[in-house]
Amino acid sequence: MAEPLVLVEGVTKSFGREVVTKVLHGVDLELHPAEFTALVGPSGSGKSTLLNLLGLLDRPTSGRIVLEGRDTTDLAEAERTTLRGRSLGFVFQFHHLLPAFTALENVMMPMLAARGREEPGMRERAFALLEEIGLADRASYGASKLSGGQQQRVAVARALVLDPPLVLADEPTGNLDTESGAQVFELLRRVSERHRTAFLVVTHDERIAARCDRVLTMVDGRIRSDVRRPAA
Amino acid sequence: MPFEVLVALRFLREGRIQTLLILSGIGVGVGVIVFLSALISGLQASLIERTLGTQAHVVVRAPEDVVRPATAPTAERVVASRLEQPAQRLRSIVGWPQTLGLLRSLPGIRAASPTAEGPAVALRGLANRSIALRGVEPASYRGIIDMPPRMTDGEFRVDAAHAVLGVELAKDLGLRKGDKLRIETPRGRSDVFVVAGLFDVGNKDLNERWVFVSLRSAQTLLDLSGGISSIELKVDELFAADRIAADIAGRTGLEAESWMERNRQLLVGLRSQSASSGMIQLFVVIAVALGIASVLVVSVVQKSREIGILKAMGTRTAQVVRVFLVQGAVLGLAGSAFGILLGSALALFFAALATNPDGSPTFPVALTPGLFLGAAAVATVTGLVAAVAPAERAASLDPADVIRHG
Ligand SMILES: Nc1ncnc2c1ncn2[C@@H]1O[C@H](COP(=O)(O)OP(=O)(O)OP(=O)(O)O)[C@@H](O)[C@H]1O
Ligand SMILES: [Mg+2]
Numbered sequence: 001m002a003e004p005l006v007l008v009e010g011v012t013k014s015f016g017r018e019v020v021t022k023v024l025h026g027v028d029l030e031l032h033p034a035e036f037t038a039l040v041g042p043s044g045s046g047k048s049t050l051l052n053l054l055g056l057l058d059r060p061t062s063g064r065i066v067l068e069g070r071d072t073t074d075l076a077e078a079e080r081t082t083l084r085g086r087s088l089g090f091v092f093q094f095h096h097l098l099p100a101f102t103a104l105e106n107v108m109m110p111m112l113a114a115r116g117r118e119e120p121g122m123r124e125r126a127f128a129l130l131e132e133i134g135l136a137d138r139a140s141y142g143a144s145k146l147s148g149g150q151q152q153r154v155a156v157a158r159a160l161v162l163d164p165p166l167v168l169a170d171e172p173t174g175n176l177d178t179e180s181g182a183q184v185f186e187l188l189r190r191v192s193e194r195h196r197t198a199f200l201v202v203t204h205d206e207r208i209a210a211r212c213d214r215v216l217t218m219v220d221g222r223i224r225s226d227v228r229r230p231a232a
Numbered sequence: 233m234p235f236e237v238l239v240a241l242r243f244l245r246e247g248r249i250q251t252l253l254i255l256s257g258i259g260v261g262v263g264v265i266v267f268l269s270a271l272i273s274g275l276q277a278s279l280i281e282r283t284l285g286t287q288a289h290v291v292v293r294a295p296e297d298v299v300r301p302a303t304a305p306t307a308e309r310v311v312a313s314r315l316e317q318p319a320q321r322l323r324s325i326v327g328w329p330q331t332l333g334l335l336r337s338l339p340g341i342r343a344a345s346p347t348a349e350g351p352a353v354a355l356r357g358l359a360n361r362s363i364a365l366r367g368v369e370p371a372s373y374r375g376i377i378d379m380p381p382r383m384t385d386g387e388f389r390v391d392a393a394h395a396v397l398g399v400e401l402a403k404d405l406g407l408r409k410g411d412k413l414r415i416e417t418p419r420g421r422s423d424v425f426v427v428a429g430l431f432d433v434g435n436k437d438l439n440e441r442w443v444f445v446s447l448r449s450a451q452t453l454l455d456l457s458g459g460i461s462s463i464e465l466k467v468d469e470l471f472a473a474d475r476i477a478a479d480i481a482g483r484t485g486l487e488a489e490s491w492m493e494r495n496r497q498l499l500v501g502l503r504s505q506s507a508s509s510g511m512i513q514l515f516v517v518i519a520v521a522l523g524i525a526s527v528l529v530v531s532v533v534q535k536s537r538e539i540g541i542l543k544a545m546g547t548r549t550a551q552v553v554r555v556f557l558v559q560g561a562v563l564g565l566a567g568s569a570f571g572i573l574l575g576s577a578l579a580l581f582f583a584a585l586a587t588n589p590d591g592s593p594t595f596p597v598a599l600t601p602g603l604f605l606g607a608a609a610v611a612t613v614t615g616l617v618a619a620v621a622p623a624e625r626a627a628s629l630d631p632a633d634v635i636r637h638g
Contacts, residue, residue, distance in 0.1 A: 048636065052632045052635070052636075055544070057544060057630075057631050057632040057635065058632045077549070078548060078549070078550075081543070081546060081547070081548050081549070082546065082548070084544070084545075084546050085545060085546015085547075086546065089545075090544050090545065090635075092635055096537065096540075096541045096544075096635070097541075098242075098538050098541060098542075099246065099538075100242035100243060100245065100246040100538075101242060109542075109545060110545045110546055112235045112238070113235055113542065113545060113546050113547040113548075113551065114546055115235075116234060116235050116551075117233065117234050117235055118233070158545070162546075170635075
């Protein structure tokens with residue numbers, strides 16, 4: 001098999017100084033390019049914690065995480081930030097758009113942050129993504145004027161704008177009604193196929209998990225099962 | 233537009249009421265600074281103008297005679313001596329035309345004029361008054377004290393036959409333009425002049441004592457035989473006068489006295505006035521800085537979610553810091569624009585409030601581009617400095633925390 005996109009080896013994570021809570025008890029995991037993976041498990045089992053570690057938003061207590069062949073353990077914070085911007089996209093449960101900006105600007109934001117200013121082509125690229133998610137007509141709307149489902153779709157477009165190999169999504173449909181949730185999930189599957197982007201999606205929704213290429217189940221800080229669905 | 237500026241401006245725009253309030257606060261602060269500076273420098277300029285309107289900036293004279301005891305003390309001999317100052321006699325500058333040429337060639341000197349000055353008595357019939365006789369070259373003297381505009385009657389004409397005197401002296405002696413007056417000096421010389429005109433220099437004492445004649449007439453009357461008693465100077469930069477005076481004294485061996493030495497009290501007054509207004513302005517700046525800092529600290533807390541998102545999608549810590557520094561600077565700059573308008577309006581209103589009989593304002597104000605630029609610079613830098621602590625706070629926010637708590 002080809003080199004994994006992400007390699008997680010013996011990762012543990014504890015919180016607290018005096019009262020130490022061990023949340024992850026040694027996680028080993030490989031994620032592959034363009035794979036659409038669900039991460040399920042009971043509340044408090046450590047799913048979000050693992051996602052934050054994979055997203056370089058936090059550091060493991062022990063073990064290592066290799067992203068695109070690069071060991072991230074000893075990287076300085078600034079390098080981790082750059083790597084995060086370039087190689088990872090995020091979609092969170094509480095659709096985190098910037099309310100002071102329009103839908104189009106929100107999609108452009110990772111490019112602006114990476115390049116330091118607007119450059120030719122950025123606007124067009126962001127607009128093309130808005131078209132793809134079916135929100136081209138809302139491009140100039142303020143982010144807070146969009147519905148919850150629309151905001152989440154814009155967040156998906158934003159996560160994809162720098163064409164990262166991996167998008168991490170923590171309960172992307174958790175805050176939406178069934179219909180918009182289904183819409184967002186369809187969108188994730190579609191863009192994953194189209195851009196050949198790997199997704200790791202935390203979800204509590206059985207029906208959603210059932211439609212992923214692979215399902216990881218987490219219990220008490222360990223990966224209890226790893227089930228791959230045969231390609232259809 | 234740089235990413236940081238874009239985000240900073242949007243954050244400010246989003247904080248509407250907060251931004252407006254702090255802008256007003258900065259505006260009022262800067263307004264106070266502008267108003268106070270304009271008023272203080274206006275008052276000082278008018279005070280200096282009033283004082284120096286009738287004074288040279290630097291007066292160069294021959295050095296005083298030094299008196300030495302006739303018998304010097306030695307190792308074996310103690311000498312008791314009392315030194316008598318010699319009676320004041322007019323000292324003449326040796327080789328003055330060369331000195332005048334030299335002074336005129338020095339940088340920073342705007343005008344130089346030779347003067348033969350000494351005590352005399354003006355007589356008309358039985359009345360007499362002691363006067364200060366001033367022999368001048370009318371052409372070069374204009375550069376020292378511009379007399380023609382101060383003439384209330386006749387003209388500033390001094391030659392072999394004409395003299396010019398002040399309105400008070402003319403009243404005392406009952407003289408009018410065209411009348412004759414006799415001038416006598418302690419050296420026993422005297423001459424008769426026709427009054428060519430009367431002046432009012434805005435100083436009663438000088439209007440009573442000054443009598444202008446030609447340089448040559450004064451030289452003859454004062455027995456200076458072609459010499460002069462002083463060279464009067466105007467300099468380009470008022471507060472460089474003492475430095476220039478010291479330089480001249482060093483170069484020529486003559487005595488040079490600046491207006492600053494002659495008007496110590498005025499200078500002390502001006503300086504303490506500047507110092508106290510400086511103190512007030514410093515406190516205003518501190519208040520403005522605290523205001524900006526507190527608004528930005530609140531904004532960091534309110535925007536922690538946005539900051540977390542920005543960081544999660546690859547915004548570097550240094551960029552986050554700059555977003556807040558830019559906010560501080562923009563607040564300072566924009567607030568100062570408002571403050572400059574406010575301060576100027578206040579100053580002009582104040583100036584229009586009360587006027588002297590001659591129509592000039594009682595409280596003159598000096599609104600200059602330099603003052604505006606200075607105020608804007610101070611406010612911008614203050615905003616920048618005030619933003620440092622909030623920016624550090626924003627930079628230290630942990631995106632994982634922010635995302636976890638929605
Ligand atoms: N910063 C933290 N400090 C202390 N404890 C933490 C911290 N973050 C998470 N935890 C603890 O770690 C455990 C796992 O939390 P995590 O958010 O990863 O669970 P989860 O699987 O995402 O749950 P859910 O499905 O409810 O989102 C919880 O017991 C939580 O209290
Ligand atoms: Mg979670």
